[in-house]
Amino acid sequence: KQEVTQIPAALSVPEGENLVLNCSFTDSAIYNLQWFRQDPGKGLTSLLLIQSSQREQTSGRLNASLDKSSGRSTLYIAASQPGDSATYLCAVRRGAQKLVFGQGTRLTINP
Amino acid sequence: EAGVAQSPRYKIIEKRQSVAFWCNPISGHATLYWYQQILGQGPKLLIQFQNNGVVDDSQLPKDRFSAERLKGVDSTLKIQPAKLEDSAVYLCASSLGGRRSYNEQFFGPGTRLTVL
Numbered sequence: 001k002q003e004v005t006q007i008p009a010a011l012s013v014p015e016g017e018n019l020v021l022n023c024s025f026t027d028s029a030i031y032n033l034q035w036f037r038q039d040p041g042k043g044l045t046s047l048l049l050i051q052s053s054q055r056e057q058t059s060g061r062l063n064a065s066l067d068k069s070s071g072r073s074t075l076y077i078a079a080s081q082p083g084d085s086a087t088y089l090c091a092v093r094r095g096a097q098k099l100v101f102g103q104g105t106r107l108t109i110n111p
Numbered sequence: 112e113a114g115v116a117q118s119p120r121y122k123i124i125e126k127r128q129s130v131a132f133w134c135n136p137i138s139g140h141a142t143l144y145w146y147q148q149i150l151g152q153g154p155k156l157l158i159q160f161q162n163n164g165v166v167d168d169s170q171l172p173k174d175r176f177s178a179e180r181l182k183g184v185d186s187t188l189k190i191q192p193a194k195l196e197d198s199a200v201y202l203c204a205s206s207l208g209g210r211r212s213y214n215e216q217f218f219g220p221g222t223r224l225t226v227l
Contacts (some may be wrong), residue, residue: 001216004153034215034216036218041223042220042221043117043202043218043220043221044154044202044204044218045218046215046216046217046218049215069226089153089154091153091154098144098146098156098159098167099154099156099216100157101153101154102153103151103152103153104152105151
């Protein structure tokens with residue numbers, strides 16, 4: 001059974017810092033991994049999707065890496081801003097099977 | 112391109128009452144998903160449709176939950192009767208589809224259900 005863990009559960013940093021969010025999964029046989037952002041009371045917004053054959057994806061100040069063999073992914077946020085405050089979720093997918101989500105990291109960027 | 116639409120956005124009911132949620136996926140998306148997200152947790156898949164057929168409903172509490180997607184487009188999720196532990200956000204998502212699709216899932220805003 002696939003299990004996804006995100007550490008830390010909560011993170012608070014001053015504005016401008018670079019930061020890394022971690023995601024680990026127990027079954028390395030995945031097709032892709034997706035990072036989402038969730039604002040309070042809102043749905044999920046997809047940030048980055050990494051196929052199993054890829055090592056990383058970049059979008060603006062965000063960079064996500066994937067190491068399938070070790071069952072790990074990281075989301076790097078450069079030059080953090082207060083608007084980055086949200087909960088960040090990672091999820092892994094294996095074929096037609098469901099996305100399995102981590103419990104999320106609640107990020108607060110302090111002005 | 113319009114996103115995934117859900118209604119209502121909020122619903123408050125008493126335990127043992129019934130409730131229904133509606134989802135309209137992105138046009139052309141064959142696969143539709145319903146997730147349950149309890150406060151402080153990640154979403155958990157309840158049911159996955161490919162067109163109007165069920166692909167996975169292994170985590171759907173079938174004694175009280177039901178879902179349908181009659182014409183392969185819109186979908187409804189029903190809870191009857193509701194319990195206190197059903198309080199959660201119910202998220203609908205869609206993707207282009209295919210049983211072994213690598214496609215990205217797009218999520219709606221969710222319906223926040225409170226059961227009193």
